[in-house]
Amino acid sequence: MQSPAGKGGGGAATGAGRAATALRLPKLSPPLKLTLGIISWLPVAIFFFDNIYHISWVSGRSMYPTFLPDSNAGTRDLILLKKWNARYDLKRGEVVVYRSPVNPEVTAIKRIVGIEGDVVFPKPPFPGRSEVVVPRNHVWVEGDDIHSHDSNHFGAISANLIQAKVTHIVWPFSRLGPVEKNLPLSTQKRVIPIEQQAVTVWSR
Amino acid sequence: MLALRFLTRPHAGLLQPLRRRPRAPFRRHNNTSTTTVPPKPQSTPPPPPPEDQNELPWWLRGPRWRRVLGSTIIGIKFLALCHLISTKLILISLSEGPSMLPTLPTSGSVIINRLNSRGRGIKVGDLIAAHRPDDLDIMFLKRVVGMPGDYVVVDPMATGRGEETMMVRVPEGHCWIAGDNLSHSIDSRFHGPIPLGLVMGRVLAQYSGGWRWFTGDPFTRIEPGE
Numbered sequence: 001m002q003s004p005a006g007k008g009g010g011g012a013a014t015g016a017g018r019a020a021t022a023l024r025l026p027k028l029s030p031p032l033k034l035t036l037g038i039i040s041w042l043p044v045a046i047f048f049f050d051n052i053y054h055i056s057w058v059s060g061r062s063m064y065p066t067f068l069p070d071s072n073a074g075t076r077d078l079i080l081l082k083k084w085n086a087r088y089d090l091k092r093g094e095v096v097v098y099r100s101p102v103n104p105e106v107t108a109i110k111r112i113v114g115i116e117g118d119v120v121f122p123k124p125p126f127p128g129r130s131e132v133v134v135p136r137n138h139v140w141v142e143g144d145d146i147h148s149h150d151s152n153h154f155g156a157i158s159a160n161l162i163q164a165k166v167t168h169i170v171w172p173f174s175r176l177g178p179v180e181k182n183l184p185l186s187t188q189k190r191v192i193p194i195e196q197q198a199v200t201v202w203s204r
Numbered sequence: 205m206l207a208l209r210f211l212t213r214p215h216a217g218l219l220q221p222l223r224r225r226p227r228a229p230f231r232r233h234n235n236t237s238t239t240t241v242p243p244k245p246q247s248t249p250p251p252p253p254p255e256d257q258n259e260l261p262w263w264l265r266g267p268r269w270r271r272v273l274g275s276t277i278i279g280i281k282f283l284a285l286c287h288l289i290s291t292k293l294i295l296i297s298l299s300e301g302p303s304m305l306p307t308l309p310t311s312g313s314v315i316i317n318r319l320n321s322r323g324r325g326i327k328v329g330d331l332i333a334a335h336r337p338d339d340l341d342i343m344f345l346k347r348v349v350g351m352p353g354d355y356v357v358v359d360p361m362a363t364g365r366g367e368e369t370m371m372v373r374v375p376e377g378h379c380w381i382a383g384d385n386l387s388h389s390i391d392s393r394f395h396g397p398i399p400l401g402l403v404m405g406r407v408l409a410q411y412s413g414g415w416r417w418f419t420g421d422p423f424t425r426i427e428p429g430e
Contacts, residue, residue: 040281041281043281043284043285043287043288044280044281044284046284046288047284047287047288050291087340088340099322099399099401100377100401101377101378101399101401102375102376102377103376103377104322104323104377104399104400104401104403105322135338136338136339137337137338137339137340138337138338154375157399158335158337158338158398158399158402159340160335160336160337160340160402161399161401161402
């Protein structure tokens with residue numbers, strides 16, 4: 001003599017049992033659970049810092065006076081790097097972080113002087129010609145300081161080497177704010193932008 | 205099946221069992237029997253045994269908003285893990301084009317070891333994947349001919365055309381690459397030496413379609429350089 005009530009109860013029990021067997025997680029001790037929880041966020045953090053935003057310290061004098069204007073004061077600059085779509089939509093005057101073509105393990109920070117198609121008149125260390133047409137998908141980068149190892153040494157670099165755009169100075173607090181995107185006048189005179197070229201020497 | 209279920213019953217958790225409504229006991233429509241059986245006093249069904257909710261992982265437990273939020277978080281974590289593996293460890297990618305013809309077919313897929321990115325541990329003779337210097341979104345597969353400091357012949361086919369062979373020294377931090385199918389390859393003869401920073405990794409093996417999954421070893425190992 002079986003009552004429907006008994007059947008219903010049995011059905012519910014099997015249903016719950018199936019769910020539990022399908023996704024049974026091993027019992028973990030709370031500290032281990034916490035550790036696993038933190039570790040599982042690591043890939044997300046790495047993705048964020050590699051592809052969206054990153055902060056970094058500046059070292060080296062090549063971007064004086066934009067960064068480290070008083071390097072003998074012992075302070076270092078902390079900058080905000082925008083990594084999302086960094087290789088796209090490059091403009092003259094933007095400060096970028098790129099992987100050095102001379103040593104791939106090193107990144108350097110410079111200002112874009114010429115984008116693809118521009119004619120640039122390089123400074124002395126550059127061997128050979130007196131003017132250079134920046135090739136397709138390449139940029140001409142230079143430091144703000146005279147003592148900088150830049151495109152005047154190794155020529156235009158591929159835009160694929162660019163890792164990030166520098167958007168803001170975060171530290172020191174007195175210079176907190178966006179990085180200015182103007183080329184110095186002396187540098188502007190050495191570039192003929194592609195929009196101003198009477199005869200296009202370069203085609204896409 | 206799962207998608208259909210998710211469409212029809214979006215309020216149900218993705219991995220939770222459907223809880224069936226208890227079906228009414230079968231009853232004939234035209235019940236002609238005159239003797240009406242007095243309905244039994246139905247005892248209320250005992251409440252189902254409490255579902256052991258602690259058995260479920262936390263992202264499938266609790267109210268709906270919590271389950272949705274939890275599943276989203278788990279999905280983000282999973283995607284980030286996949287991205288991490290494909291950028292740092294190993295990448296499986298489609299390949300096409302005739303430039304590596306004897307080694308790679310015109311269409312297939314390759315397994316790329318991302319630990320060799322940025323030219324770490326790359327030797328002469330390795331098959332590498334690299335970003336094209338003059339295009340943002342195109343990668344190519346080529347063979348390394350010269351590493352920094354080596355002297356390479358710019359165009360091995362120049363003598364055949366009656367031109368003079370030219371040798372260059374590969375500069376610091378660059379490598380000289382060439383396709384195996386020299387006549388249909390855009391490589392360092394065109395780009396010049398490419399920076400090692402553009403190297404994505406070394407090709408470990410190639411797989412070219414078909415049904416060889418079941419008939420034999422589908423992968424062909426690409427021998428490393430020396």
